[in-house]
Amino acid sequence: MGVATALASATRLSHADTPDSDSRAAPLQQFGYHEIELLDGPMRRQFDENHALFLSLDDDMLLKPFRQRAGQPAPGENMGGWYDNSSEFDPHGTFHGFIPGHSFGQYLSGLARAYAVTGSQPTQEKVQRLVRAFAPTITTKFYDDYHLPAYTYDKTACGLIDAHQFAADGKALDVLNAAVDAVLPHLPAKALSRAEQYALPQKDEAYCWDETYTLPENLFLAYQRGAGDRFRDLAVRFLEDDRYFNPLSEGENVLPGEHAYSHVNALSSAMQAYLTLGSEKHLRAAQNGFAFLRDTQSFATGGWGPDELFRKPGSGEVGQSLDKTHFSFETPCGAYGHFKITRYLLRVTRDSHYGDSMERVLYNTILGAKPMKKDGSSFYYSDYNNVFACKGYYKDKWPCCSGTFPQITADYGISSYFHDADGIYVNIFTPSRASWIRGSSRIALTQHTRYPYVPGTQIQVSAQNPESFRVYLRIPAWAGAKTRVAVNGRSVEGDLTPGTFFPINRTWNNGDRIEVEFDMTATLESVDPQHPDIVAPVLGPIALFALGRPASPLRRSALLGVVQTASGSDTWHVDTDRGPITFKSFADIEEEQYRLYHKVEA
Numbered sequence: 001m002g003v004a005t006a007l008a009s010a011t012r013l014s015h016a017d018t019p020d021s022d023s024r025a026a027p028l029q030q031f032g033y034h035e036i037e038l039l040d041g042p043m044r045r046q047f048d049e050n051h052a053l054f055l056s057l058d059d060d061m062l063l064k065p066f067r068q069r070a071g072q073p074a075p076g077e078n079m080g081g082w083y084d085n086s087s088e089f090d091p092h093g094t095f096h097g098f099i100p101g102h103s104f105g106q107y108l109s110g111l112a113r114a115y116a117v118t119g120s121q122p123t124q125e126k127v128q129r130l131v132r133a134f135a136p137t138i139t140t141k142f143y144d145d146y147h148l149p150a151y152t153y154d155k156t157a158c159g160l161i162d163a164h165q166f167a168a169d170g171k172a173l174d175v176l177n178a179a180v181d182a183v184l185p186h187l188p189a190k191a192l193s194r195a196e197q198y199a200l201p202q203k204d205e206a207y208c209w210d211e212t213y214t215l216p217e218n219l220f221l222a223y224q225r226g227a228g229d230r231f232r233d234l235a236v237r238f239l240e241d242d243r244y245f246n247p248l249s250e251g252e253n254v255l256p257g258e259h260a261y262s263h264v265n266a267l268s269s270a271m272q273a274y275l276t277l278g279s280e281k282h283l284r285a286a287q288n289g290f291a292f293l294r295d296t297q298s299f300a301t302g303g304w305g306p307d308e309l310f311r312k313p314g315s316g317e318v319g320q321s322l323d324k325t326h327f328s329f330e331t332p333c334g335a336y337g338h339f340k341i342t343r344y345l346l347r348v349t350r351d352s353h354y355g356d357s358m359e360r361v362l363y364n365t366i367l368g369a370k371p372m373k374k375d376g377s378s379f380y381y382s383d384y385n386n387v388f389a390c391k392g393y394y395k396d397k398w399p400c401c402s403g404t405f406p407q408i409t410a411d412y413g414i415s416s417y418f419h420d421a422d423g424i425y426v427n428i429f430t431p432s433r434a435s436w437i438r439g440s441s442r443i444a445l446t447q448h449t450r451y452p453y454v455p456g457t458q459i460q461v462s463a464q465n466p467e468s469f470r471v472y473l474r475i476p477a478w479a480g481a482k483t484r485v486a487v488n489g490r491s492v493e494g495d496l497t498p499g500t501f502f503p504i505n506r507t508w509n510n511g512d513r514i515e516v517e518f519d520m521t522a523t524l525e526s527v528d529p530q531h532p533d534i535v536a537p538v539l540g541p542i543a544l545f546a547l548g549r550p551a552s553p554l555r556r557s558a559l560l561g562v563v564q565t566a567s568g569s570d571t572w573h574v575d576t577d578r579g580p581i582t583f584k585s586f587a588d589i590e591e592e593q594y595r596l597y598h599k600v601e602a
């Protein structure tokens with residue numbers, strides 16, 4: 001019996017649907033952070049950069065807004081941007097001082113997870129030092145005249161439960177209990193949508209932007225990790241059933257008009273309601289919500305939510321956004337939310353399409369985020385505008401995306417492989433090593449690949465003793481008929497169905513070698529059904545971004561002729577009757593202008 005099933009039977013609540021989890025296989029397990037090592041490559045570089053940057057931040061600076069609001073001595077510099085305790089904030093003007101200390105918990109969480117990945121002593125010490133120093137600043141006064149109490153508490157709580165779980169901080173759950181006592185007087189009786197908040201009398205508009213509907217995920221996790229039963233009860237109290245999960249569970253698309261990232265993030269709360277309480281209704285809500293996201297809101301990159309808003313299907317507004325905004329996708333936060341919900345859904349359903357969706361967001365959005373700077377300059381929006389699209393830093397220092405960036409990069413390893421009693425699931429094709437004990441043997445799978453520049457991967461097996469288990473390989477839904485899997489040079493028999501995990505069942509010996517070759521062909525994806533002639537070229541998992549400002553319209557057949565300039569190259573090109581066009585992936589674009597979508601004619 002899995003943990004989730006045990007918890008479900010122990011804690012069934014009257015409001016939850018009757019679980020029928022008995023008919024469903026237990027969810028796939030996540031590996032421990034230390035069991036997956038990223039090897040040299042772009043994912044490892046992003047993780048290392050974020051780990052080093054947050055490890056180097058001054059403790060006093062991080063604690064300053066909390067100490068100030070508690071009336072304590074507050075040495076150290078101001079961080080600047082959203083993070084400061086400043087009265088300058090104006091919802092229609094400057095965002096300096098918007099949400100003091102909002103992302104402290106996310107930096108703590110990113111560091112705790114980075115410690116779990118690396119075992120770095122200075123990182124563990126910093127986490128424990130920050131928790132100790134944060135504890136005496138906790139007071140309910142912190143939230144007096146505070147715009148987004150649930151928002152900041154949720155991130156603080158995530159940092160504390162991660163300090164407990166991943167950095168062995170023995171005090172963190174006591175500190176969490178004090179933190180929840182401090183915020184409760186400032187929270188509403190139930191989760192409130194933005195519309196409900198706007199209907200209440202408020203001192204200024206920013207008081208209407210709190211995200212109480214994202215609270216349950218970390219409340220359920222706190223309960224599971226031993227913080228106490230009241231965290232489960234609070235999680236249930238803040239499930240936004242009336243406006244969100246009930247209609248979603250019945251197949252009603254209630255995304256349009258809602259704030260994008262926080263409502264994707266809320267789907268992970270529904271998944272925790274399923275995993276903790278066995279509530280099938282919340283699983284259906286998360287599955288339907290994700291399907292609406294992917295099928296009605298997404299760009300060819302996998303990103304979504306232009307100007308941070310979901311759009312009405314059939315309105316053509318996603319396509320229109322290409323002329324109207326440069327704020328096309330909130331990248332670190334959006335990718336973080338996307339990785340979490342696809343991880344949950346993949347584990348529960350074993351449906352590889354969630355892995356396909358994760359890899360699309362990986363290669364086309366977050367891997368192209370510019371590195372954070374020590375002064376808090378952060379990459380925020382990906383820009384898909386038809387003119388003058390380019391990468392840049394957000395106007396305000398230390399925004400939301402500075403908090404989710406170190407979290408998602410610390411999660412890259414645990415997003416890449418999963419396991420169950422039968423074996424291991426290879427989800428992301430990236431230089432990495434998964435190492436774990438199975439039976440009496442230590443097993444490691446080591447991937448060497450330059451995917452997606454090279455359409456394949458090689459996996460080396462090491463085993464102390466021969467061991468029998470299945471290796472499940474994600475065969476993306478886009479994979480063509482020439483896709484091949486071989487073990488020790490011999491083709492593996494079996495049905496290689498795109499859009500499934502392909503199992504290889506054998507007794508693995510030390511030195512066995514798996515080789516996968518994917519058949520990648522170019523397709524054109526329209527931005528939405530109302531703009532069938534506005535298309536982006538997509539090759540396997542990557543959207544191809546044209547450099548400069550190519551003329552249009554182009555012929556479809558010309559654009560489909562796009563080819564890599566050389567085998568393994570990071571550049572593609574095509575000759576059209578309007579001239580040659582060079583393409584790169586989002587991850588390889590630096591300062592140059594680019595264009596994602598093109599007008600085409602037959």
Ligand SMILES: [Zn+2]
Binds near residue numbers: 401402
């Ligand atoms: Zn953000």
